[in-house]
Amino acid sequence: MAFATPQRCKTEVLKFESESDVAVALAKYTADLSAKFVKDKGSFSVVLSGGSLIDTLRKLVESPYKESVDWSKWLIFWVDERVVPLDDKDSNYLLATRGFLSKVPIPPGNIYAINDKLSPEGAADNYEERLRRLVASKVIPVSSATGFPKFDLMLLGMGPDGHVASLFPTRQQRYEKKRWVTFITDSPKPPPPRITFTFPVINSAAEIAMVVTGPELANTTKAVLHPHRGSPLLPAAEVSAEEELTWFLDKDAASQL
Numbered sequence: 001m002a003f004a005t006p007q008r009c010k011t012e013v014l015k016f017e018s019e020s021d022v023a024v025a026l027a028k029y030t031a032d033l034s035a036k037f038v039k040d041k042g043s044f045s046v047v048l049s050g051g052s053l054i055d056t057l058r059k060l061v062e063s064p065y066k067e068s069v070d071w072s073k074w075l076i077f078w079v080d081e082r083v084v085p086l087d088d089k090d091s092n093y094l095l096a097t098r099g100f101l102s103k104v105p106i107p108p109g110n111i112y113a114i115n116d117k118l119s120p121e122g123a124a125d126n127y128e129e130r131l132r133r134l135v136a137s138k139v140i141p142v143s144s145a146t147g148f149p150k151f152d153l154m155l156l157g158m159g160p161d162g163h164v165a166s167l168f169p170t171r172q173q174r175y176e177k178k179r180w181v182t183f184i185t186d187s188p189k190p191p192p193p194r195i196t197f198t199f200p201v202i203n204s205a206a207e208i209a210m211v212v213t214g215p216e217l218a219n220t221t222k223a224v225l226h227p228h229r230g231s232p233l234l235p236a237a238e239v240s241a242e243e244e245l246t247w248f249l250d251k252d253a254a255s256q257l
């Protein structure tokens with residue numbers, strides 16, 4: 001079990017009047033990071049979540065960013081995915097395709113969906129193997145601090161139980177320290193079969209945005225950002241970034257802080 005005190009990295013907590021204001025700020029933050037990483041390293045690797053995050057990204061696919069972002073340099077990955085067909089209503093890939101990817105010209109070869117023909121274990125092995133090949137060919141760098149792949153930006157959501165990706169408080173995947181990608185067959189949130197990045201990979205990202213909106217997340221946000229010393233840590237409290245972790249909260253989610 002993980003107990004408070006949580007890991008500390010450079011962390012900024014941004015609070016906005018409304019979810020719409022979060023969407024506006026998140027679009028600018030993401031577009032600015034895209035410009036920085038494309039200038040510095042020639043590409044921008046972005047790791048998406050499912051859930052409400054995709055809708056909150058909606059301003060990024062509108063003007064001015066739709067035209068100004070260099071989408072040709074983007075590489076898209078998923079921090080977690082439900083092991084269902086890619087055209088299933090529960091697929092994070094389908095959600096992202098409908099709400100985001102179909103609206104901008106990211107080269108299809110730069111979009112790394114899971115292999116939906118495999119078992120959960122097989123899909124996790126396959127995704128990790130493909131990541132290892134991208135690292136070997138230097139498409140994705142390795143963190144010199146941890147030895148795990150270092151993605152440029154992870155866009156994460158949080159569930160009311162404090163889960164991030166498919167790392168749930170009551171499941172052992174949150175403690176995995178060696179694998180890059182693991183699987184779960186009994187997710188407490190449906191659908192049960194999923195694959196997920198592990199914490200060593202999540203916490204090796206250069207930048208992480210935790211995007212949390214809505215009153216149902218107010219108590220969990222407080223428990224994560226101000227954990228009681230000695231109490232068990234929720235998974236979201238274990239997120240850290242190599243460069244900066246930025247929380248994007250609306251007034252409702254921030255109401256208990």
Ligand SMILES: O=C1O[C@H](COP(=O)(O)O)[C@@H](O)[C@H](O)[C@H]1O
Nearest residue numbers: 049050051052053157158159165
């Ligand atoms: O099941 C999942 O849940 C989390 C949180 O989703 P939200 O709708 O509460 O924002 C999401 O980040 C994850 O990718 C997804 O698979």
